[in-house]
Amino acid sequence: MAHNLKLNSDNDIIIGRGTSRVAGLDFTIQLVKNRLLTVLGEWKADSTLGLPWFSDIMIKAPDLSLVEGLLLSCIKNTPHVLDVISINLQLDKDNRVLNVSFEALSDWGLFESNVPFGGS
Incomplete structure (x- = not known):
């Protein structure tokens, strides 16, 4: 079974007494969130990993069909x-936040998630 270290609500590794592992459905949910929040070129070991958040998604007039395709x-x-x-995209232009809500089927069953990107 796939597993990894559990991340906190800020998506950081928990170090110390709270360290634990995540597996199964929770692992898949965490992995999807991490992949969605990774900016293209952010990881030096693989510059092809990530989404073009700043060049194609969080721009003045994004092509929402392109954005949806990239996220899907x-x-x-x-x-x-x-x-x-x-999948549902809600763009809050005033606060510069894109909320990505989706339902997906995994090896461990259905899950729903909401991943906000942007804002302060």
């Missing part, structure tokens, strides 16, 4: 994700 591809290509059932 990212979710679907995540290990243990079998299919994306639905």
